[in-house]
Amino acid sequence: MKNTYDLIIVGGGPAGLAAAIAAYDCGVTDILILEREDRPGGILNQCIHNGFGLTRFKESLTGPEYAGRFIAEAAKRNIPLSAGTTVLSISPKKEVTAINDRDGIFTVQAKAVILAMGCRERSRGALNIPGTRPAGIYSAGTAQKYVNCKGYLPGKDVVILGSGDIGLIMARRMTLEGAKVHAVCEIMPYSSGLRRNIEQCLHDFNIPLYLNHTITKIEGKDRVTGVVVSEVDEQKKPIAGTEMHFDCDTVLFSVGLIPENELTQEAGIALSPRTKGAIVRQNRETSVHGIFACGNVLQVHDLVDFVSEESEIAGKYAAEYILKGEVPFDDIPVSHSGNINYVLPQVINRNIGGNVKFFFRVSNTFRNCVFRVRSGNKLLCEKKKRIAVPGEMETLLVPAAKIADVTEPIEITLEVQPNE
Amino acid sequence: MNRELTCIECPMGCLITVEGEDTLTVRGNRCPRGAIYAKNEVTCPRRVVTSTVRLQDGRMLPVKTNQPVRKSEMFAVIEKINALHPAAPVHCGDILLYNIDEDAALVACDNIE
Numbered sequence A: 001m002k003n004t005y006d007l008i009i010v011g012g013g014p015a016g017l018a019a020a021i022a023a024y025d026c027g028v029t030d031i032l033i034l035e036r037e038d039r040p041g042g043i044l045n046q047c048i049h050n051g052f053g054l055t056r057f058k059e060s061l062t063g064p065e066y067a068g069r070f071i072a073e074a075a076k077r078n079i080p081l082s083a084g085t086t087v088l089s090i091s092p093k094k095e096v097t098a099i100n101d102r103d104g105i106f107t108v109q110a111k112a113v114i115l116a117m118g119c120r121e122r123s124r125g126a127l128n129i130p131g132t133r134p135a136g137i138y139s140a141g142t143a144q145k146y147v148n149c150k151g152y153l154p155g156k157d158v159v160i161l162g163s164g165d166i167g168l169i170m171a172r173r174m175t176l177e178g179a180k181v182h183a184v185c186e187i188m189p190y191s192s193g194l195r196r197n198i199e200q201c202l203h204d205f206n207i208p209l210y211l212n213h214t215i216t217k218i219e220g221k222d223r224v225t226g227v228v229v230s231e232v233d234e235q236k237k238p239i240a241g242t243e244m245h246f247d248c249d250t251v252l253f254s255v256g257l258i259p260e261n262e263l264t265q266e267a268g269i270a271l272s273p274r275t276k277g278a279i280v281r282q283n284r285e286t287s288v289h290g291i292f293a294c295g296n297v298l299q300v301h302d303l304v305d306f307v308s309e310e311s312e313i314a315g316k317y318a319a320e321y322i323l324k325g326e327v328p329f330d331d332i333p334v335s336h337s338g339n340i341n342y343v344l345p346q347v348i349n350r351n352i353g354g355n356v357k358f359f360f361r362v363s364n365t366f367r368n369c370v371f372r373v374r375s376g377n378k379l380l381c382e383k384k385k386r387i388a389v390p391g392e393m394e395t396l397l398v399p400a401a402k403i404a405d406v407t408e409p410i411e412i413t414l415e416v417q418p419n420e
Numbered sequence B: 001m002n003r004e005l006t007c008i009e010c011p012m013g014c015l016i017t018v019e020g021e022d023t024l025t026v027r028g029n030r031c032p033r034g035a036i037y038a039k040n041e042v043t044c045p046r047r048v049v050t051s052t053v054r055l056q057d058g059r060m061l062p063v064k065t066n067q068p069v070r071k072s073e074m075f076a077v078i079e080k081i082n083a084l085h086p087a088a089p090v091h092c093g094d095i096l097l098y099n100i101d102e103d104a105a106l107v108a109c110d111n112i113e
């Protein structure tokens, strides 16, 4: 291992791989990817279902196939990847300290760093469900790893809390492997999963989805024996008298993902309270010059195609930073109306040219709505939408010419159109 | 008879209406894939099945059917998949079983050396 690299990438999932390939193709070849697991591919290695790559490759690939294409592209360019290597800290001066069983603890100096650590699941600890803590309780992602990577079915009778995509995918997966999924409970009035997953993972197998419901009690001493599920009111409080009982030996939690940002925080990078990821400019540069971020560590994506697209932006601009030097910040903030949960990028640096694609999520289900991007009283872009749901990321593309002469803060709004 | 469907072919998840008995008209699809999906769905619904097989050495290999199989046969397909135990090395795209349901074959989705 050398002591210095032009570009160090933390994480060898789809984000890290796409960023590395893009940076390489822009002329930076002295790259090192550091990956904690024993192989690249990230979370896609356990996502064996299909539906990946429709935007990018115009075919429906499984997770491992999608990752495989990027692993092959990185290998073609001989981009080195150090597997089994966990990054422990990153300094604002871009010194990266990591550990593995070949080199022990070591520090390498980079000219630029790309953060691509992905996200992890929220744990049950944060949920405060009364009852015992018996065996048989897993996060949906952990169950996915057991079933798909280890070939071990964690239980036979299952109740799933949360209707995120991973929970829906696991409902189908465990059903196909012989388990009975009795219910999927969602505390919100809508599912955060994609409609296609509700259709093909629940409806195909007659698995009931209870909206506005949550698990209010987990029973069992050594192993889960059952759960109580209750309807909730508008304040998310359980409604007495609505209790349903299910016998089950397994409870899966699919209650959302949070970007993995301990390293980012320690590097002194400003985080967004909304996305829990770094605040970035349109080139995916964080508040520290030369440190970029992309993929799920920045915002929780539901489509890996968007992860690849975003990571190529980070890779390209990290290469420009290395080859041409720092671009000073001349920042215009981006805000949004209350019915939008977050917008990324959060800042536009006016010294960077090019089109800007905004990614955002709405806070509820809206029909016949229109999204607008404004700067002061100038309209930069607008887009009509028949239906917008929180589970699906929205995008708006503002052409370079419109961004170039922006002087006032940018706001993204959602307005519901009166029925025609 | 009208049928309302959610297209599962891509993340747009178009809400599609299928009308008619013999000649079917399809509305609401934003692309031609949706029309094909909707017509299949009301005549003979089909799904791609993805799963894993355990290799002889115990490692797990992700697999998929290379085309959608009849929805009614999904569990039979899984049974055939679970009976397979190929030996490494396997490569992405290798065919592990022909005619797992009608013309569909089972293919490997990863490289395991």
Ligand SMILES: Cc1cc2nc3c(=O)[nH]c(=O)nc-3n(C[C@H](O)[C@H](O)[C@H](O)COP(=O)(O)OP(=O)(O)OC[C@H]3O[C@@H](n4cnc5c(N)ncnc54)[C@H](O)[C@@H]3O)c2cc1C
Pocket (backbone or CB within 6 Å): A010, A011, A012, A013, A014, A015, A016, A034, A035, A036, A037, A040, A041, A042, A043, A044, A047, A052, A085, A086, A087, A088, A116, A117, A118, A119, A120, A121, A140, A141, A142, A144, A165, A166, A169, A257, A260, A263, A294, A295, A296, A297, A301, A302, A303, A304, A307
């Ligand atoms: C359990 C789970 C299931 C998912 N299922 C789906 C799905 O079905 N469909 C879908 O489209 N999306 C799914 N996603 C979202 C999916 O993660 C993204 O589409 C995509 O994989 C994100 O890519 P990424 O590279 O940003 O993150 P990841 O794929 O998570 O890759 C991050 C990589 O960084 C490595 N890493 C983290 N910290 C360190 C460190 N300190 N040092 C070194 N390496 C580190 C990790 O080991 C990992 O390999 C799922 C996510 C999770 C968590």
Ligand code: SF4
Pocket (backbone or CB within 6 Å): B007, B008, B009, B010, B011, B012, B013, B014, B028, B029, B030, B031, B032, B033, B034, B035
């Ligand atoms: S009709 Fe076309 S655009 Fe709509 S969900 Fe189906 S495949 Fe996607």
